[in-house]
Amino acid sequence: MIIELHMLQNFAPSCLNRDDTNSPKECEFGGYRRARISSQCIKRSIRQYFKSSSLLPPENLASRTLRLVDDLAQRLVRQGKPEGQARQVVKKVIQGINLGLDDKDKTQYLIFIGEEEIARMAELIIGQWDALAGSVREGESDKKKKKDESLKSFSEILTGGKAADLALFGRMLADLPDKNINAACQVAHAISTHKVSVEFDFYTAMDDLKKPEEEAGAGMMGTVEFNSACFYRYANIDINQLADNLLGKLREKATTDELKEANSLAGKTVEAFIRAAVNAVPTGKQNSFAAQNPPSFVFAVARNSGAWSLANAFASPVRVGESGDLVQKSTDALLDYWGKLVRVYSDEDIKLSTAFALDSLEMKGLDDASNLEGLIDRVNQAIAVDC
Numbered sequence: 574m575i576i577e578l579h580m581l582q583n584f585a586p587s588c589l590n591r592d593d594t595n596s597p598k599e600c601e602f603g604g605y606r607r608a609r610i611s612s613q614c615i616k617r618s619i620r621q622y623f624k625s626s627s628l629l630p631p632e633n634l635a636s637r638t639l640r641l642v643d644d645l646a647q648r649l650v651r652q653g654k655p656e657g658q659a660r661q662v663v664k665k666v667i668q669g670i671n672l673g674l675d676d677k678d679k680t681q682y683l684i685f686i687g688e689e690e691i692a693r694m695a696e697l698i699i700g701q702w703d704a705l706a707g708s709v710r711e712g713e714s715d716k717k718k719k720k721d722e723s724l725k726s727f728s729e730i731l732t733g734g735k736a737a738d739l740a741l742f743g744r745m746l747a748d749l750p751d752k753n754i755n756a757a758c759q760v761a762h763a764i765s766t767h768k769v770s771v772e773f774d775f776y777t778a779m780d781d782l783k784k785p786e787e788e789a790g791a792g793m794m795g796t797v798e799f800n801s802a803c804f805y806r807y808a809n810i811d812i813n814q815l816a817d818n819l820l821g822k823l824r825e826k827a828t829t830d831e832l833k834e835a836n837s838l839a840g841k842t843v844e845a846f847i848r849a850a851v852n853a854v855p856t857g858k859q860n861s862f863a864a865q866n867p868p869s870f871v872f873a874v875a876r877n878s879g880a881w882s883l884a885n886a887f888a889s890p891v892r893v894g895e896s897g898d899l900v901q902k903s904t905d906a907l908l909d910y911w912g913k914l915v916r917v918y919s920d921e922d923i924k925l926s927t928a929f930a931l932d933s934l935e936m937k938g939l940d941d942a943s944n945l946e947g948l949i950d951r952v953n954q955a956i957a958v959d960c
Contacts, residue, residue, distance in 0.1 A: 574812045574924070574959040576843055576952060577874040578850055579883055581766070581907065583803040583900050587864030589855040590614040596798045597771060600764060603888040608765040608802035615806070615857050616760050618736045622853035628845035633838065635687040635736035639679040641667060648695040654702070661709045662698060669724030670731075671748045685744035687736030692729050728752070732821035737842040740818035741810065757815035758808060758846070759880075765802035766887040766903040769825065772799055784845045799862065803899045805887055805907070806868075807849060809880050812956060835925055846947055847873070855866050869900045869932070870907070872939070873948050875925035875955035886910030904930065912938070927956040 590598045590610045598609045623629050638644070642663050651661035660678065668674060698705060701716040731752040733739050743756030773796045780792035816839040820827050827835070851868055859865070874881075886907045893899050915923075915938075927940040927948055942948035 574956065575751065575809055575864050575874075575876050575878065575880055576956070577809045577873070577876070577880060578807070578847060579872040579907065580806040580851070580868040581867040581870040581900060582763075582866065583901050584801060584866050585862065585864045586772070586799050586801045587862040588797065588799045588858040589823070591866065592870065592957060593690065597800045598816060599769065599771070599800075600762070602764055602884070603890065605768040605890050606770070607767075607890075608769040608800050608804065610763040610764050610806075610855060611805060612760040614857075615763060615850075615853075616742055616809075618853040618855050619849040620742075622849040623738060623845060626852070629841065631738050632688050632692075633735055633737045633741040633842075634922060635685055635734075636952045637683050637692075639683055639685055641680055641686065641691075642674065642678040644691060645695055645698070649698060650690075651693075652699055654699075658706055658709070662702070662705045662765075665705060665709055666694070666698060666724055666727050670728040671700075671745075673748065684746070684769065685739055685742075686731070687734030687739050689734030689736065690730055690732070691872075693734070694727060696731065697727060733818055733820055735821065735838065737819070737838065740815055740839075741842065741846060743818075748914065752816055755814060757812075757818055758810045761807040761882060761884070763804040763806040764887070766805050766891045766906070767803060767899060768890045769800050771776050774796070774799055797860070797861065799857070803869075803891075803903050805884060805903070807882050807884065808846075810843055810846065812839055812843070812959065815842060840953060844953060844958060847949055847952065848945070869947060870886055870904045870930045871945070872907070872911075872928040873925070874923060875950050875959075877922040877924065879922055881911075881914055883907050883910055883914075901932065908939075924959075925951060927951045 588597045592598050598611055600607055600609045623634060642660060645663040646656065646659045649663070651654050664674060664678060667680070672684070674860045675681060728749065731746075731749065733754050739754060741756065741758040743754045746752050748786050774792070777791035777794045783792070816832075816835045817824055819838050819842070820831060824832070850872055854865060886909070887903070890908055891899060893901045893902065896902075897905070920926075925936070925940070927942045929942045929944050929948055940951065942951055
C-alpha cells in the first residue's frame with residue numbers, strides 16, 4: 574500500500590530555506606518563478622520533530638553524523654574504558670569495516686546510522702575488548718593497519734536497527750553498498766502555487782551604549798532577502814518497503830512475530846510521519862520572521878499502487894481575485910485537478926481519500942476528516958485492513 578500526503582501551507586514573509594547566496598530557494602515551474610523549500614530541508618525538519626516531540630522512542634531513531642568515532646568512544650568511556658585506548662579501538666573497528674576516517678577521526682562522509690546499530694556496536698566492542706585492545710598499538714600508522722577478518726561481525730550489525738527515520742529516508746554508504754537501504758518515503762520539493770518575487774528587508778541595528786553626543790547613525794546595517802508564499806507539499810510512503818526496512822532482513826526469513834512487530838512499527842512510523850509533516854516547520858531565519866504557519870489544507874490518500882503528485886494543478890499560477898484568497902483558490906485548483914485525474918485514470922486502486930481544511934469547503938468526493946486526529950485515524954484503519 575502507498576500512503577500519499579498533499580498539503581497547502583501559506584507562510585508569512587520568511588526565508589525558511591536559503592541557497593549558497595543566502596537567498597530564499599526558488600525554481601521555475603510552468604514558465605514562472607516559484608518559491609521553493611528543498612526536500613532535504615523538509616525531511617530534516619520532520620526528523621527533528623520526531624525527536625523534539627517524542628513521537629518515536631530514541632531507540633527507533635537514527636543520527637546523520639561524521640562523528641561516529643566520538644560517539645562510540647564516549648560510550649566506551651562511560652563503561653569504564655580509558656578514553657585514548659577507546660578511540661584507538663573504535664578507529665580500528667570503523668576502518669576494519671571499510672569506512673574511511675580523516676585526520677580528525679571523522680568519517681569521510683555523513684553516516685546515517687540507527688541508535689540501535691550504534692548501541693549494538695558498542696556492546697560488541699565491550700564483548701571483544703581484550704582482543705581488540707590487545708591488537709591496537711599506540712602510534713601505529715594507518716598504512717600499517719591490515720583488514721582484520723574478525724571485524725566482519727561489526728558490519729553485520731548495519732541492518733538499519735529498526736530506526737524509523739532511516740527506514741523512511743534510506744541511506745547510501747559508498748564504501749559498503751550492501752548496507753544501503755532503499756528509502757520507503759519520497760518527499761517532493763515544496764513549490765509555491767503562484768508566481769513569487771524575492772523581496773529585500775533593509776535593516777539597521779543601533780548601538781545601545783552609544784553616547785548622544787557621538788556621530789549619528791546605526792551601528793550596522795544590511796539587507797535580508799525573503800518571500801511569502803503558499804506552498805504545495807507532497808510526500809508518499811511505500812508501506813511494504815517501510816516494513817521490509819524495519820525488519821532488517823529478507824521477509825521470507827522473518828518469523829511471524831518479527832513480521833508482526835515490523836508491521837506494527839511501520840504503522841506507528843506512518844502516524845509519526847503524518848504528525849511531523851503537518852506540524853514541523855523549517856527553522857531558517859525564524860528568529861527574524863517567526864513564520865509559524867500550520868497547513869491550511871491536508872489531504873491523505875491510501876492506494877494499492879501508483880502515486881500521483883498534484884503539482885500540475887499549479888502549472889498555471891494561482892492568481893488572487895474577488896472570489897477567494899490565495900489559499901482558497903489553491904485548494905480549489907488542487908481539488909479540481911484531483912477530480913480530473915480520477916475521471917481519466919479511475920480510482921480503482923484508491924482505498925482512501927480523506928482531507929481536512931481550516932475553512933469549510935466542498936470536498937468534491939473526499940471524506941471530510943474534520944481534523945488531524947480524524948485523518949490519522951482513517952489512515953491507520955486503511956493500513957490495518959491492508960496488513
